[in-house]
Amino acid sequence: MLDIKWIREHTHEFDNLLIKRGIAPLSTEIVRLDEEKRQLTTLLQQFQHARNKKSKMLGNIKNKTTKEFEELRRDVAHINEKLNELNHKLNSDSNLQDIMDNLPNLPADEVPYGTDENMNKFIRDWQSSNQNTCSKQHFELGEQLGMMEFTQTAKISGSRFVTLKQDLAKLERALINFMIDIHTKEFEYIEISPPYLVRPSAMYNTGQLPKLAEDSFITTTNYRLIPTGEVPLTNMVADMILSRDKLPIRYTAFTPCFRSEAGSSSRDTRGMVRLHQFGKVELVSITTPAESDYEHEYMTNTAEEVLRRLDLSYRVILLCSGDMGFSAKKTYDLEVWLPGQKQYREISSCSNCGDFQARRMKARYKEFGATETTFVHTLNGSALAVGRTMVAILENYQNEDGSISIPDALVQYMGGQKKIEPTCILV
Structure with missing residues (x-):
C-alpha cells in the first residue's frame, strides 16, 4: 500500500x-x-x-x-x-x-518507461559452454522418454497439469535439493516449510488481493491456495516489530504454486511452461530501506548462481514500468535460453517491493537508537521455478538418441546418474 x-x-x-x-x-x-x-x-x-x-x-x-x-x-x-x-x-x-x-506500487526512478515486455531493458547475459545443436521441445522429449504424461493427466485434472515419472520425477526432486542447498549453505537463507493454504488477509498483505483475485484458487472455506511461496514467507513478519540487528532476514522454501492462469488461454498450451500447479523455490528478504537495493542485487545474484552452476545460458532483463508486477517497484527477470523454442523465456523474477507490502501487513523495525518504528522493505524472487528449470535442462542437454545428459552439478543429487535414457512404461 x-x-x-x-x-x-x-x-x-x-x-x-x-x-x-x-x-x-x-x-x-x-x-x-x-x-x-x-x-x-x-x-x-x-x-x-x-x-x-x-x-x-x-x-x-x-x-x-x-x-x-x-x-x-x-x-x-x-x-x-x-x-x-x-x-x-x-x-x-x-x-x-x-x-x-487497487493501486500498484510506484516504479523506482531507474525503471524505464514502457507499456509491455517489448520495452524492457537488457542488463547483461551469461553464455553456457554447452553448445547443443539439437532442437526438440521439452514436451516432445519428455513424452519420447516415456516420463512426461499429459493425456492421462488431463483425464484426472484437466488441461495445464502434468505428471512426471521415473527419472524426470527424480530430476525434479534433485533440482529442489540442489537449489535449497545453494541458498542455505552459500547465501545464508533460512529454509522454511510453510503452509500452502492461507487466509485472504495474507494474500492482501502481499498484494494478491483484491486486485489479482481471479489469478488464484479459493476453497469452499475461503482459504486461498498460494500462487507463490512469497505469500507465506513474507507474512512471517506480519504485525511484527523486528530488531534491527536481526536484519536482513532471508527465507527460502520449496512450495507447489497454484495459479488460475486467467487471461492466458492461448499461451503455452503445450508442455510445462504455464501450468495451474508447478513447483518453485522461493527467496524472500526482509531488510531496511537503506539496504534494500543491495539486497535486490544479492538476491538476483543468488538466482543467477543456480543457472551458472547448471551451465544454462541466460540474460538479465530490467522490467519496464508497464510489465512489472503489482507489488514491485523494481524487477529483474532472468530469462533462460530454450533451443527447442529458439528463444529466451522467463525462469525467475526478483523484485524489490520497498515498503509497499510492509504497510499492508504492518511489518516494522526500530533503527539503532531510534524511538519510532520504520516500515521494513520486502523482496522476493524465484530461484528457481523448478518446472521451467527442467524444461531448460531437457532442451539444452538433449542428445541425438533422445537421451538427456545430466548437468555435472546435479550428478551427485541424482545418485551418480549421468544420463536419462528413454524407457518403456506400461502404465
Whole structure:
C-alpha cells in the first residue's frame, strides 16, 4: 500500500509515476477523499470528547430527578446518536480504501518507461559452454522418454497439469535439493516449510488481493491456495516489530504454486511452461530501506548462481514500468535460453517491493537508537521455478538418441546418474 501522507505532499510526482505505470492521475481525488475522512475523524473525536465530559458531569450529580440531570442525560443520548451516525459513515465510506487497495506500487526512478515486455531493458547475459545443436521441445522429449504424461493427466485434472515419472520425477526432486542447498549453505537463507493454504488477509498483505483475485484458487472455506511461496514467507513478519540487528532476514522454501492462469488461454498450451500447479523455490528478504537495493542485487545474484552452476545460458532483463508486477517497484527477470523454442523465456523474477507490502501487513523495525518504528522493505524472487528449470535442462542437454545428459552439478543429487535414457512404461 502506498503512503497517503507522501501522496498529499507530492501530488505532482505521484501523478507522474501513475502515468508511468499506465494509470490516469488520481491525486486530486485521493486528496479530496482523504481530507473528507480526516475531517470526519476530527469531528468524531470532538463528539467523543464532548460525550466524555458530559458523562462525567452526569455522574457527579447526586439528585437524579433534577432538570439539570435530565438535560445532561438528553445531551449524552443525542451525542451517542451522532457518534453512531459518524462511525457508520466512516466505516461504510470505502471509496478511498478501494482506490488505495487497487493501486500498484510506484516504479523506482531507474525503471524505464514502457507499456509491455517489448520495452524492457537488457542488463547483461551469461553464455553456457554447452553448445547443443539439437532442437526438440521439452514436451516432445519428455513424452519420447516415456516420463512426461499429459493425456492421462488431463483425464484426472484437466488441461495445464502434468505428471512426471521415473527419472524426470527424480530430476525434479534433485533440482529442489540442489537449489535449497545453494541458498542455505552459500547465501545464508533460512529454509522454511510453510503452509500452502492461507487466509485472504495474507494474500492482501502481499498484494494478491483484491486486485489479482481471479489469478488464484479459493476453497469452499475461503482459504486461498498460494500462487507463490512469497505469500507465506513474507507474512512471517506480519504485525511484527523486528530488531534491527536481526536484519536482513532471508527465507527460502520449496512450495507447489497454484495459479488460475486467467487471461492466458492461448499461451503455452503445450508442455510445462504455464501450468495451474508447478513447483518453485522461493527467496524472500526482509531488510531496511537503506539496504534494500543491495539486497535486490544479492538476491538476483543468488538466482543467477543456480543457472551458472547448471551451465544454462541466460540474460538479465530490467522490467519496464508497464510489465512489472503489482507489488514491485523494481524487477529483474532472468530469462533462460530454450533451443527447442529458439528463444529466451522467463525462469525467475526478483523484485524489490520497498515498503509497499510492509504497510499492508504492518511489518516494522526500530533503527539503532531510534524511538519510532520504520516500515521494513520486502523482496522476493524465484530461484528457481523448478518446472521451467527442467524444461531448460531437457532442451539444452538433449542428445541425438533422445537421451538427456545430466548437468555435472546435479550428478551427485541424482545418485551418480549421468544420463536419462528413454524407457518403456506400461502404465
